[in-house]
């Protein structure tokens with residue numbers, strides 16, 4: 001038990017969980033993603049370096065990681081502020097901004113955005129995938145990593161007094177690297193001390209989420225307070241999905257709005273459409289998992305902002321929630337997914 005018990009921690013301080021309202025559980029408002037640049041397809045060098053114009057937007061949707069400019073969401077604070085105002089008008093209450101060390105977390109900007117827009121913003125503690133770990137991070141013991149994560153939640157992060165309210169997104173690759181395993185164990189240790197929510201970015205392999213759960217569990221983590229992100233690009237077979245669901249984590253479909261033919265990070269993967277995502281949610285609800293589902297857009301590149309013709313942070317509220325109602329999901333179940341499940345996850349034990 002700590003002072004955090006029964007509360008949610010936003011960048012503006014502690015909050016009564018009933019104040020959260022509709023919550024996107026996996027977003028980025030400011031970050032950099034240069035770590036994951038992918039060279040453009042043959043012959044596309046010119047368009048990959050071209051300025052943002054309407055005629056390039058379809059190309060960017062198909063090749064979002066092949067434009068250096070597109071990977072700098074950090075440059076769009078003004079546009080993001082406008083988007084958050086629109087998100088509030090659309091009925092949104094809270095955003096989990098789970099940018100961690102390695103992809104340029106910016107806590108002062110998050111605090112200012114929360115003040116300016118009235119949207120509750122919850123920041124993320126910990127470390128992204130191995131390619132972004134510094135040499136210093138790689139050399140750290142599990143104990144040292146645990147101390148850092150605990151301190152980011154209890155005292156503040158990045159030299160500020162602004163506190164994180166969730167651990168993650170904790171980045172893992174496939175196969176999971178040794179440095180990532182230490183961070184996962186530190187995450188579990190910090191979670192068992194603090195009773196806090198955890199969110200995981202699994203590697204791109206169908207068994208990656210299960211392997212992460214195993215490592216967290218062995219280190220004393222609380223899987224019932226852990227979100228497994230990106231299931232829409234990780235587990236495709238419904239049988240495998242049910243096997244994973246039985247492990248008891250929250251099941252997150254968080255790439256709403258992402259529709260692309262070739263997924264640049266793994267060409268074997270067929271990225272589902274939003275309709276297919278809704279079908280997967282409908283399936284999980286019918287199988288009894290309505291208390292375990294959370295959803296988001298995971299905006300992490302510029303082209304997904306409405307400023308550039310993208311879907312923005314309100315796509316789920318404006319388009320996906322109504323669609324869910326037409327596919328066998330009741331209003332009460334939609335409210336669970338958007339309000340109640342995030343609230344229970346985010347409340348410190």
Ligand SMILES: [Zn+2]
Nearest residue numbers: 026169298300
């Ligand atoms: Zn993310």
